Amino acid sequence: MKILVLAKQVPDTDKVKIDPLTGTMIREGLDAVINPLDLHALELALCLKETHRAQITVLSMGPMSTEMVLRDTLALGADRAILLSDSAFAGSDTWATSYTLSEAVKKLNIEYDLVICGEKATDGETGQVGVEFAVLLNLPVITYVSRFVSLQNDSIVVERTVEDAYETWKVRLPALISVLRSVSEPRLPTLSGKKMSLSKKVEIYNARDLGLKNNDLGLTGSPTRVVKVYNTKLSRNCQLYMGKDLNQGIQEVVKILKNYKGSVRR
Amino acid sequence: MIGVVNNQIDKNTLELLGKANQMAVKIQTQVCLFIIGSKELKVDHVKDYADLTVLMLSENFGRFSLYPFLINLEKAILKYRPSILLSPATTFGRTIMPALAARLRTGLTADCTDLDVDDKGNLLQTRPAIGGNVMATIITPNHRPQMATVRPRSFSVQPEKREGRVRIEEITELEDSCELIKIEKREPSAQIDQAQIVVSVGKGLRRKENTQIAEKLAQLVSGAVGATRSVVDAKWFSHDHQVGLSGKTVKPKVYIAAGISGAVQHIAGMQTSEIVIAINKDRYAPIFKVADIGLVADAYSTLEQIVKILEDESDA
Known part of the structure; x- marks a missing residue:
């Protein structure tokens, strides 16, 4: 059993600060961490390693600082970590990212029976790369997996949560699942794991190693362009109600709620 | 042509058709609704919200499974060639749209909260960007269709306005490596990112x-x-x-x-x-x-x- 986990490094939002003038997030100087949702994907892989002696490869694309993040996945128990890093990859949208990752899997002959990824990354919040990656490799896909039920010889059974139902699917491997937090409770790294990871190497490949052409990569290879970034409603003038005015404020709130309720479907 | 894709006929569909109609007037094009889903779906009350409704219905399409839906939708998209393709940011839209974008080698913007078109026909896709009160507007200048998933309740339902045509597409059945073995209904709870x-x-x-x-x-x-x-x-x-x-x-x-x-x-x-x-x-x-x-x-x-x-x- 070979498992491939897709991971992304994101800014550590626990320590994020907001620029008081623009109201935007200050990204500089933020530590990079593994996308918190990817930890649930990795944890599921680690559980399968314990129960089914699975071999785990973690694959990521990102700046060189991602190496530290991938090292942490080795400390947790991943067997192999691969980083795709090149200035030519910078500015990739979801198509270019998925393309680069899927090409790397082909070119590096990365073997897998099951690919696991998190629902989305906490920074971009698109949740598109897992599906696009899978389709580029013609892999079956189950999204929004809330529970891993079982692993049989050549198939898995998983529960998927959608708007109106819990669906249980049996999927022939190889396949990709994107998982919600409820699939696992991530473990913490141990000291011995950290020590052990120091002797392991994160494999790093650039565009040339993968034989990829710049036209398909990074910003150049990305179909989408950000044309405008703007702030909305920077500051609000808060009308404060307290003490004897409180009741007036409550009436005001009730008025607003009555105005907007009912326009909503259940 | 501006396309709207969904696997059911619901308020999300009508909201997207409302916005699609507004944009279609602006760039003088037509609106096409692609419905792929259960045989039981009835389109009588929505067909007049679009110029054309393309139906892909099968008894096997009661629940969404990626590849059977993907193969049939892709075929229809290549046949009708919409320049813009929209779907609600539901578990369906968020799964089928990236799959279609990968196959069609085009861009996709997730979770838009506003849409518009400029006079060159560019779809202006606006979504909340990382961390708060920043909004980003994204375009897909050189690839077609320009694709976006849209948060439910971003737009209001507009009045219907024409006699819409309906066309039924033949379904390609294929062997699916995903098999639904159990389904347990749940109370559709209001998702926090969809509530008003x-x-x-x-x-x-x-x-x-x-x-x-x-x-x-x-x-x-x-x-x-x-x-x-x-x-x-x-x-x-x-x-x-x-x-x-x-x-x-x-x-x-x-x-x-x-x-x-x-x-x-x-x-x-x-x-x-x-x-x-x-x-x-x-x-x-x-x-x-x-x-x-x-x-x-x-x-x-x-x-x-x-x-x-x-x-x-x-x-x-």
């Missing part, structure tokens, strides 16, 4: 039992309950209720922050809401800086009073 009114609670509610008042209020106004990270960590609510950087970014019409002090991580997830109402005992709490209306009071008893007024009035 969100009532969020923080540690200021003091006890888990006290959060029932927020659920009651949310129920009365057909809204959803949100939560801060600290109360999710305390297991008062499951993670899908969490608003903020490590949870969801929400943009409702009305956001009520009850007993929430306003950590930057939380504020980043709610500050694009239209009206923000904050309830907190501490008048210097940072949440008031991003609020339109601030009630300096105990969160629980204030919610209780609001609920009481709304209940009394609905009884009357």
